[in-house]
Amino acid sequence: MKQAVHRVLNATGRRVLSTTPSKPYALMVTVKVKPEKKDLFLEVMAADAKGTRAEPENLRFDLLKDEEDATKFYLYSVYKSKAGLDAHRATPHYKAWADFRAAGGIESQDASKAFAVEWTE
Numbered sequence: 001m002k003q004a005v006h007r008v009l010n011a012t013g014r015r016v017l018s019t020t021p022s023k024p025y026a027l028m029v030t031v032k033v034k035p036e037k038k039d040l041f042l043e044v045m046a047a048d049a050k051g052t053r054a055e056p057e058n059l060r061f062d063l064l065k066d067e068e069d070a071t072k073f074y075l076y077s078v079y080k081s082k083a084g085l086d087a088h089r090a091t092p093h094y095k096a097w098a099d100f101r102a103a104g105g106i107e108s109q110d111a112s113k114a115f116a117v118e119w120t121e
Contacts, residue, residue, distance in 0.1 A: 022080065023081065023115045024059060024078050024080060024116035025078070025079050025080075025085055025113065025114070025115055026077065026078045026113065026115075026116065027077045027079075027111065027112075027113050028074070028075070028076050028111065028113075029074070029075040030109070031072070032107040032109070033072075033073065033105060034106065035071050037100075037106075040105065041100065044096050044100045045073075045097070047093050048094065048097045049061050049063055050093070051091060051093030051094075052077060052088060052093060052094075055088055057079045057081065057083070057087055058078070058084065059078040060076070061076070061077045061078075062074075062076045062077070078116075085113075
């Protein structure tokens with residue numbers, strides 16, 4: 001079966017071709033931040049949120065704090081397609097988040113990815 005080709009924008013705004021179905025694609029992440037790194041985490045995430053929301057493929061980016069645990073956060077982002085998430089991972093604001101993780105700023109992380117079934121913008 002032949003796959004359809006879709007035109008999407010990469011992180012630099014250039015058009016690229018993708019064989020990924022053009023369905024909204026969501027990323028849901030639960031992060032437990034080290035207490036002494038919480039302020040730095042919030043700085044990094046403020047920049048990541050601003051940059052992500054400006055990406056042409058991004059439809060939504062939310063950062064939520066757990067009601068009971070002040071060091072537990074939920075990140076929820078939605079892209080026009082899976083290729084949009086792939087393009088996001090090539091951006092400087094994502095790199096800052098990846099560098100924070102690599103430097104040991106989190107205690108744990110769990111991520112889930114999903115295609116939209118029922119979707120409202």
